[in-house]
Amino acid sequence: MPWYARPIDTTGEEIVPYSAGRKTFMLLNNGTTTVFLSGDRANITGQGTPLSPGAALIFKDIDGDPVDEAIYGIVSAGTGDIRVFEGRPNK
Numbered sequence: 001m002p003w004y005a006r007p008i009d010t011t012g013e014e015i016v017p018y019s020a021g022r023k024t025f026m027l028l029n030n031g032t033t034t035v036f037l038s039g040d041r042a043n044i045t046g047q048g049t050p051l052s053p054g055a056a057l058i059f060k061d062i063d064g065d066p067v068d069e070a071i072y073g074i075v076s077a078g079t080g081d082i083r084v085f086e087g088r089p090n091k
Contacts, residue, residue: 008035008073008080012044015082016071024087025067028056031081035073044074051082 006015016025029035029051036048059067
């Protein structure tokens with residue numbers, strides 16, 4: 001189960017790439033600025049969910065809810081720091 005860090009800037013970054021078969025992932029805002037998250041790369045700020053510094057979101061595949069799609073992030077100023085944990089099915 002991989003752990004990794006993603007720097008986020010004001011141009012928008014792919015935080016979590018598409019990954020078929022992913023069962024869960026967690027995003028932790030390890031930085032000092034709010035990061036906006038969205039599945040829509042074209043409108044991250046407008047349709048995104050704000051993730052405050054120190055906050056985390058957990059996405060799980062429950063009853064077939066997909067968690068394999070890509071997630072994008074952006075900050076309004078400076079640089080953000082998102083930590084990602086991805087869970088994959090046992091093989």
